[in-house]
Amino acid sequence: MGLTGIFSYLSSFVIQAGIYAIFTLGLNIQWGFTGLFNIGIAGFFAIGAYTSALVTLPMPSGVHIHYVQQALGLGLPVICGVLAAAVVCGIVAFLVGFPTLRLREDYLAIATIGIAETIRLVFNNERWLANGPQPLTGLPQPFWHDLVDTGLISSRDYAYIYLAIVLVVMILIYLIIEQIIRSPWGRVLRAIREDEPATQMSGKDIFRFKMQALILGAMIMGIGGALWAHYIRSVDPSMFTPLFATFIMWVMLMLGGSGNNKGAILGAFLVWGIWVGTSFVTAELPAALQSRAPYLRLLLIGILLELVLLFRPQGILGEVRRVSRMLKE
Amino acid sequence: MAKDEDSVGPDPSVTVSASVAIPRVRRRLRWSRWAVTRALGGLSLLGLIVLLIFVGQAKGVTFIRLASLAVWGLTLGAVIALGAIGLTLVYGILRFANFAHGDLMTVGAYIVLLFVGTVLPRGESLAPFSFGWEFLLALPLAMIVTVLIALALEKLIYSPLRRRGSSPAILAMAALGAAFLIRSLVYIIWGGDFHNYYVGIRQALTLPGGIRIRYDQLIILALALLFVFLIYLFLERTKLGKAMRATADNPELARVTGIDVGRVIFWTWALGAAMAAVGGVLLGLDSQVRPEMGWFFLLPLFAAVILGGVGNPYGALAGGLIIGMVQQISTAFLNPAYKPAVAFIVMIIILLIRPQGIFGGKER
Numbered sequence: 001m002g003l004t005g006i007f008s009y010l011s012s013f014v015i016q017a018g019i020y021a022i023f024t025l026g027l028n029i030q031w032g033f034t035g036l037f038n039i040g041i042a043g044f045f046a047i048g049a050y051t052s053a054l055v056t057l058p059m060p061s062g063v064h065i066h067y068v069q070q071a072l073g074l075g076l077p078v079i080c081g082v083l084a085a086a087v088v089c090g091i092v093a094f095l096v097g098f099p100t101l102r103l104r105e106d107y108l109a110i111a112t113i114g115i116a117e118t119i120r121l122v123f124n125n126e127r128w129l130a131n132g133p134q135p136l137t138g139l140p141q142p143f144w145h146d147l148v149d150t151g152l153i154s155s156r157d158y159a160y161i162y163l164a165i166v167l168v169v170m171i172l173i174y175l176i177i178e179q180i181i182r183s184p185w186g187r188v189l190r191a192i193r194e195d196e197p198a199t200q201m202s203g204k205d206i207f208r209f210k211m212q213a214l215i216l217g218a219m220i221m222g223i224g225g226a227l228w229a230h231y232i233r234s235v236d237p238s239m240f241t242p243l244f245a246t247f248i249m250w251v252m253l254m255l256g257g258s259g260n261n262k263g264a265i266l267g268a269f270l271v272w273g274i275w276v277g278t279s280f281v282t283a284e285l286p287a288a289l290q291s292r293a294p295y296l297r298l299l300l301i302g303i304l305l306e307l308v309l310l311f312r313p314q315g316i317l318g319e320v321r322r323v324s325r326m327l328k329e
Numbered sequence: 330m331a332k333d334e335d336s337v338g339p340d341p342s343v344t345v346s347a348s349v350a351i352p353r354v355r356r357r358l359r360w361s362r363w364a365v366t367r368a369l370g371g372l373s374l375l376g377l378i379v380l381l382i383f384v385g386q387a388k389g390v391t392f393i394r395l396a397s398l399a400v401w402g403l404t405l406g407a408v409i410a411l412g413a414i415g416l417t418l419v420y421g422i423l424r425f426a427n428f429a430h431g432d433l434m435t436v437g438a439y440i441v442l443l444f445v446g447t448v449l450p451r452g453e454s455l456a457p458f459s460f461g462w463e464f465l466l467a468l469p470l471a472m473i474v475t476v477l478i479a480l481a482l483e484k485l486i487y488s489p490l491r492r493r494g495s496s497p498a499i500l501a502m503a504a505l506g507a508a509f510l511i512r513s514l515v516y517i518i519w520g521g522d523f524h525n526y527y528v529g530i531r532q533a534l535t536l537p538g539g540i541r542i543r544y545d546q547l548i549i550l551a552l553a554l555l556f557v558f559l560i561y562l563f564l565e566r567t568k569l570g571k572a573m574r575a576t577a578d579n580p581e582l583a584r585v586t587g588i589d590v591g592r593v594i595f596w597t598w599a600l601g602a603a604m605a606a607v608g609g610v611l612l613g614l615d616s617q618v619r620p621e622m623g624w625f626f627l628l629p630l631f632a633a634v635i636l637g638g639v640g641n642p643y644g645a646l647a648g649g650l651i652i653g654m655v656q657q658i659s660t661a662f663l664n665p666a667y668k669p670a671v672a673f674i675v676m677i678i679i680l681l682i683r684p685q686g687i688f689g690g691k692e693r
Contacts, residue, residue: 037498039428039505099681106426106501107680110631113428114673117628125666242624247509250502295516302510306486309503313495 008156011163013276018166019228021268024253025173025261026220032258032319033181034213035193037105040096040112042245043119044089044218046237048225050123051088052081053136053235070136071129078142082226089222090215092119097214101207108214116246124237135236139229166227173220174261181261189213190259243298248275251305257315266317275301374636374651374687377675378658385661397540398657404546404615406653407553411608412626413633413645414560415601421577421640422597423491425500429482429508430605431623431630432515433475437606438613438622439515440471442524457532457544460614464526471610472603479602482507483594508624515620524618549611556607557646560600564642569596577640628669629656632676638686647688 023041030036059073074080096115100108124133141158142165148155180186188209191199200206229235239245248271256267278300282293289296308315378399385395416430441464445451449463486503495503533543564570569592576583576593584590612622633652637644652672659671679687 035498037501099677103680103684105498107635107684109426109428109498109501110635111673111677111680114628114631114670114676117625118670118673121667121670125664243509247505250505254502292517292520295513298509298513299517302506302513305506306503306510309495309499309506310486310489313493313499 008159011159013272015159015163015166015231017269017272018163018170019224019231020249020252020272021170021265022166022173022224022227023221023249024256024264024268025170025177026217026224027249027253028217028258028261028264029177029181029189029213029220030217032253032260032264033186033193034189034210035105036101036210036214036217037109038112038214038217039109039242039246039250040114040116041221041249042240042242043112043116044092044221045225045228045245046116046119046123046240047089047092048085048222049229049235049239050130050136051085051222052078052226052229053139054130055084056081056140056230057136057138067134068136069128069131078140078230081230082223085222085226086219087222089218089225093215093218094211097211101210101214113242116240116242120237120240123240130235133237135234137234139233139235141230141233162231166231169223169227170265173223174265177261185209185212248272248301251301251308253315254305254308254313255315257317257319259319260315260317263315263317263319267315270316271301271304274304378651378654381655381658381661385658388662390661393539395658395661396538397542398661399654400536400540400542401546402654402657403650404542404550404553404653405657406650407550407557408608408611408615408649409626409629409633409653410646410649411553411556411604411611412630413637413649414557414642415604416630417634417637417640417642417645418573418577418597419601420634422573422580422593423487423500424580425497425504426631428501428505428627429511430504430601431625431627432508432511433479433602433605433623434609434612434626435515435620435623436478436511437471437475437609438618439519440474440606441467441610441613442519442526442618444470445526454527457534458548459527459529459531459545464614468607468610472606475606475609476599476602478511479598479605480595483598512620512624519620521620524613526614526618545614549615552607553611556604560604560642563600569593573597573600574642577642625669628676629653629672632672632679635676635684636679636686636688638688641686641688644686644688648686 023045026044027038027041030038054070054072055074055076056078057070057073058075060068060070092115096111097108100111123130126132127134130136141162143161144158147153147161148158153161181189188199188204191202191204192206192209196206232239249268252267252271253264254267255271256265257263275297278297279293282290282296285293382395382399386392412430412434415433416427419425419427419430444467445460445463449466452461452463454461486507487500490500490503531543531545533541534547535541564574572583572588572593573596575586576588576590580590583593609623612626616622629649629652633648634645636648636651637646652675655675656668656671660668663671
């Protein structure tokens, strides 16, 4: 592999890990700061990806009309798709949270599994909605027209533009969360996580704050899902399995350190590095075992989660407990 | 107003006039309240099933088809109940949602697949059923292996986490990890293909009225009911069973009254995993054995548990039967692929209108 090959490999790695980091940042708001147990990330991932696809793709025309069915095709710019993804994810989060957030914390977990599974079933079976089990392809990419079509850069180098976009979005989300989590609003979230009855006693509307945290986290996940869809340029229901779209994000957050935004990003890059790195190792396995190799790697990721829970529950970085930056330590 | 001893709520005149017989009256009052809540719960669900049948009729589905679906739903429901009983006991006693319970069912199904045809030679099938004696022999073996796996997880993961005082959410997350561990092992050992225990035509029986049911489904229903009855005897008649119910109801109180909670936890895993194995094997016999079968079964399991009230094994039994029937009848006018979603919708409705479960009296 030449130098350019290594660079393009690295850039695709950083794009993927960066998008996963956006998901773990969203999960960190829900679990890390508020203690909301969402194991239906796959559902928000799918909603984000499909919403953005339907908003940015035009309606099928010409010969495609026989192969592609979609309920919607607005053909808007990518930025509209990403924003719509966030909005629709927020609405879905509200619908999930409404019956469950007043109840025991694990009911939310069960309901999120249910919604993720239901969303996957709907996209798989409703052909009219978004082409059913067949992929929707040819999603537009941001700035492609301005840069590649005008000959400013080659289509191969476009990956670096996308890399920059993902990193900018990730850092923006990081900075925004860092700000709001230090605000009085963020303190209420952490108070709910630590001691719900006491927070209620101080006059906080628990349900409302939990709902806001759930919706905000889900909107960030929607942005992640949209970015993933425009990177792969194709969406189909098999992408949203509980493993790749839920479980791996949880391992990332728990390993990096829940309640710490730097930890969320670190965990995403570490676990994605382990996942990609082990594929080089399993590539050396005999051909007969190749089809099962992904599950050996999954086993490893599962063991990693159990070890973190047992021996370092705070994760690598852990939460920095500080009441206020106005107070000296 | 007519004085009726069976009316709901305390009736002052009864307590005053019958002060001598207070315990008896109180018991009767409690009994009546119990009966009314359950009757209401049961009626509302029967109403749901009747509504489904009406929708089916309106859509032009024949009555025979609906009746067949209801009977098949009972079979599916019995399998759900077997899984849900273990899940609700673990939930009630150990206080966490065991997301690995479905995958314990998968393990049970695969252990039978392992034994039948390898360790145990395939004999003549027990006509009219599709399976032979070796299948019935393999069932207890599958139960034992599944119990050992559950106990190993308890020893290696759950017990250390509890000792460290981890929250229920952390335990549930560990269970989620365990679910993926188990499933990846299943994939590594057996691969991702779908399997049938026995291939060939499955004979069916025509019930009066033209309802067709496979002989295999009859034995599934019979075996499931047998195991449910055995659990009933165990929970009602043995001291351990009573201790288990007491712990599920209120762990702190159980500990104070001198119940050996460690022993209860051991037997909870053993009973829950054994029933999960039976459920998984019967599910595999009814359809197919595949690595994701248990994971996809989690939604109906949790729906049954929440329907029946967390920690209530009898509620889980009734919840399982109801969810099974609703799921099956819904296929008359919905794509069968949506069965898990139907269970999920029922669960959300229950959470909205009666989160403590239709059979649970206590607010949770």
